[in-house]
Amino acid sequence: MTSLVDVIVPLHDAAEHLPVFLASVQVNSPAGCRYLVIDDGSRDGSTELLDAAAARLPSLELHRLEHSVGVAAARNAALELVDAEYLAFVDADDWMAPERLSQLIAAHRRTGAAILRTDHVRVNRYRRIPEVAPSELREVAFPAGDGIGDAGGRTLVDYPYLWAGMFDLAQLPPLSELRFDPSLRTASDRPWFWRLHLLELSVAVVAAPSYFYRRSPGQASLTELGDDRLLDILDAMRQVLALAAASGVPAYRRRAAFTTVRMIARHVSARGRLDADQQHELVRRAAELLAEIDADDLAAALELVRPEQAEVAQALCAAGRRWSE
Numbered sequence: 001m002t003s004l005v006d007v008i009v010p011l012h013d014a015a016e017h018l019p020v021f022l023a024s025v026q027v028n029s030p031a032g033c034r035y036l037v038i039d040d041g042s043r044d045g046s047t048e049l050l051d052a053a054a055a056r057l058p059s060l061e062l063h064r065l066e067h068s069v070g071v072a073a074a075r076n077a078a079l080e081l082v083d084a085e086y087l088a089f090v091d092a093d094d095w096m097a098p099e100r101l102s103q104l105i106a107a108h109r110r111t112g113a114a115i116l117r118t119d120h121v122r123v124n125r126y127r128r129i130p131e132v133a134p135s136e137l138r139e140v141a142f143p144a145g146d147g148i149g150d151a152g153g154r155t156l157v158d159y160p161y162l163w164a165g166m167f168d169l170a171q172l173p174p175l176s177e178l179r180f181d182p183s184l185r186t187a188s189d190r191p192w193f194w195r196l197h198l199l200e201l202s203v204a205v206v207a208a209p210s211y212f213y214r215r216s217p218g219q220a221s222l223t224e225l226g227d228d229r230l231l232d233i234l235d236a237m238r239q240v241l242a243l244a245a246a247s248g249v250p251a252y253r254r255r256a257a258f259t260t261v262r263m264i265a266r267h268v269s270a271r272g273r274l275d276a277d278q279q280h281e282l283v284r285r286a287a288e289l290l291a292e293i294d295a296d297d298l299a300a301a302l303e304l305v306r307p308e309q310a311e312v313a314q315a316l317c318a319a320g321r322r323w324s325e
Contacts (some may be wrong), residue, residue, distance in 0.1 A: 115144060
């Protein structure tokens with residue numbers, strides 16, 4: 001039977017934070033809600049905690065993968081199970097304020113938007129830091145393409161948090177067309193959101209009870225770890241650039257170039273967390289990616305990023321030219 005809302009929850013070795021997540025489930029399980037929990041090969045006791053919780057939380061539906069396949073593939077496994085009016089995402093180390101899902105459904109009925117986006121709260125130990133979705137328009141539906149915009153500043157397409165909202169599945173294409181790229185060990189959500197925003201859909205930024213995004217010390221995202229997985233951000237941005245180019249909209253190409261320059265500058269500037277071989281690979285591949293960007297789009301991006309970001313990008317471009325000689 002079709003659910004009201006299916007919530008996709010991929011997790012891997014999340015036992016430390018599962019009690020808080022499960023308490024959140026208890027106060028966010030409206031009638032017809034189903035949590036599709038994909039246990040991605042956990043080995044830390046998460047499985048046992050989930051089994052115990054499922055006995056008292058009927059909205060939990062547990063699915064186990066014997067071997068870890070990564071967050072993108074785990075989400076794809078959940079997408080194959082979705083059968084609902086609405087789709088939402090939650091990470092197992094985060095939590096939601098009571099009634100968030102119910103309020104998001106009510107917001108959809110007010111606005112009619114295919115894509116709902118919300119603000120969130122970043123959690124750093126005991127600090128709570130409000131983070132605002134980058135849109136001045138609130139509580140009204142507008143074309144999703146307007147959430148891309150031109151180069152400069154930040155727009156909704158640069159707010160790639162799957163859990164910061166909800167999706168009306170009746171208006172989205174078949175979920176088989178919205179799979180995540182499993183080859184991307186990080187940042188698979190960036191091209192995913194670009195694909196959504198390029199469709200003829202509507203989006204609305206709405207008020208809702210908070211989502212609490214845990215970013216405590218020692219819990220860095222993949223893009224902040226000293227790990228070669230962060231190199232996949234370059235492949236994700238290459239996909240974004242290709243999507244923007246295929247759109248035929250010059251403003252979207254400039255937006256993609258602008259975001260790519262900013263992302264590259266950020267990670268190259270922080271490359272000290274990588275070992276020497278990984279640093280070399282990051283610099284080499286970043287220079288290659290910048291060389292692929294249309295010259296006019298790159299020039300527009302360099303005019304609008306911060307001076308220190310432009311300096312990093314220009315140095316990479318110069319190095320790339322030397323290496324190609």
